[in-house]
Amino acid sequence: MSVKLSEDVVPLTDLKINPGRVVRQATETHRPVLLTSRGRGVAVVQSVADFERDANERDFMRAVVAGLADLDAGREVSLAEAKSRLGLSQTDG
Secondary structure, three states, rough: OOOOOHHHHHHHHHHHHHHHHHHHHHHHHHOOOOEEOOOOOEEEEEOOOHHHHHHHHHHHHHHEEEEEEEHHOOOOHHHHHHOOOOOEEEEOO
């Protein structure tokens, strides 16, 4: 998700005049819209679906990094132990 400065930077006054256009732009382009006041960024408008996707991706990446750190520190368990802790039978995939 990259921001196109020529399209995705919108003055706050434009949001006040036509909020539907700004929301539609964020939803259709799947890019955040940066709102500015007096030339400075003050907020970001993003569709709920894109926000949730990005949040899930960040959570997943944090979990991967935490798992790699656990491996580096020698904190690991066997697959059988992991399944047992999660309440899965040995035949569950």
